[in-house]
Amino acid sequence: xxxxxxxxxxxxxxxxxxxxxxxxxxxxxxxxxxxxxxxxxxxxxxxxxxxxxxxxxxxxxxxxxxxxxxxxxxxxxxxxxxxxxxxxxxxxxxxxxxxxxxxxxxxxxxxxx
Numbered sequence: 001x002x003x004x005x006x007x008x009x010x011x012x013x014x015x016x017x018x019x020x021x022x023x024x025x026x027x028x029x030x031x032x033x034x035x036x037x038x039x040x041x042x043x044x045x046x047x048x049x050x051x052x053x054x055x056x057x058x059x060x061x062x063x064x065x066x067x068x069x070x071x072x073x074x075x076x077x078x079x080x081x082x083x084x085x086x087x088x089x090x091x092x093x094x095x096x097x098x099x100x101x102x103x104x105x106x107x108x109x110x111x112x113x
Contacts, residue, residue, distance in 0.1 A: 020055035
């Protein structure tokens with residue numbers, strides 16, 4: 001099963017993304033390539049990036065640099081808002097919130113769904 005899905009919703013001005021499980025190095029490379037392709041087709045400042053993290057595993061120490069790099073990529077893209085959706089996972093919510101804050105992703109919000 002693929003670890004992620006990325007859908008550009010032009011009419012809603014969102015990019016809907018789903019991430020699940022844990023990512024290998026190859027998964028990360030594929031994700032970054034597909035993400036860049038999706039974002040290159042829009043004006044990110046007019047869009048919200050909505051990420052469904054409800055099936056994402058708690059970050060291991062190995063995954064932290066990869067997640068930090070992803071959050072930094074979202075920041076550099078310049079989205080109007082970055083929304084991280086979480087379900088019943090206080091640890092993951094705290095991890096994502098802390099990483100977003102540490103890289104200066106000020107327009108990120110974590111939401112319990």
